[in-house]
Amino acid sequence: MILAYFSAPYLESYLQPMVNNFRDRVQSGDLKLTMYSIFFNNFSVAIMIYFGAIFLGLITAILLMINGAFIGYFATSLPLDVFFLLTLPHGIFEIPGILIAGAGGFTLFTFILYFLKDIFLFERNKWSEKPKLRERVAISFNNNSKKISQSLILLGLAIVLLIIGAFIEVYVTINLANYLIKIIT
Numbered sequence: 214m215i216l217a218y219f220s221a222p223y224l225e226s227y228l229q230p231m232v233n234n235f236r237d238r239v240q241s242g243d244l245k246l247t248m249y250s251i252f253f254n255n256f257s258v259a260i261m262i263y264f265g266a267i268f269l270g271l272i273t274a275i276l277l278m279i280n281g282a283f284i285g286y287f288a289t290s291l292p293l294d295v296f297f298l299l300t301l302p303h304g305i306f307e308i309p310g311i312l313i314a315g316a317g318g319f320t321l322f323t324f325i326l327y328f329l330k331d332i333f334l335f336e337r338n339k340w341s342e343k344p345k346l347r348e349r350v351a352i353s354f355n356n357n358s359k360k361i362s363q364s365l366i367l368l369g370l371a372i373v374l375l376i377i378g379a380f381i382e383v384y385v386t387i388n389l390a391n392y393l394i395k396i397i398t
Contacts, residue, residue, distance in 0.1 A: 217285030310374030317367030
């Protein structure tokens with residue numbers, strides 16, 4: 214985010230279309246500022262980040278970087294104090310929610326990696342002969358099931374944070390920001 218903020222002139226051709234698209238979606242009513250629509254938008258991002266781990270974790274990493282860059286770049290479109298007033302109340306829940314979804318995605322990737330490793334690079338020293346594929350799959354899943362559980366717990370935590378963030382964004386952020394902007398100016 215910080216890097217994108219200070220690199221904004223170099224990122225403009227990539228990120229300004231995203232900012233314009235976001236503003237157009239809000240102005241056209243396609244993206245309504247309701248708790249449900251904000252949560253669903255953030256939830257869909259979190260799900261893409263989580264399941265992006267299936268592709269060696271690369272999609273997860275790329276989506277996290279794009280979202281961070283978007284926030285950092287968007288901060289340049291407003292006075293910094295106004296940006297913080299419009300972002301912090303709900304952002305303290307939404308941003309960690311997205312990051313935790315990413316952590317869940319990377320944990321899912323770790324599960325996939327170890328699951329496949331245990332199936333195809335099965336340790337022979339524990340067995341007189343190599344078990345059949347079905348047995349190796351069951352053994353590998355049992356050995357690595359803790360990772361899949363951890364990834365789902367992280368995803369669940371991310372979803373809870375996104376629900377809280379959406380609630381605050383709709384019912385607190387705008388009113389609080391408008392009130393504080395009147396006091397500051």
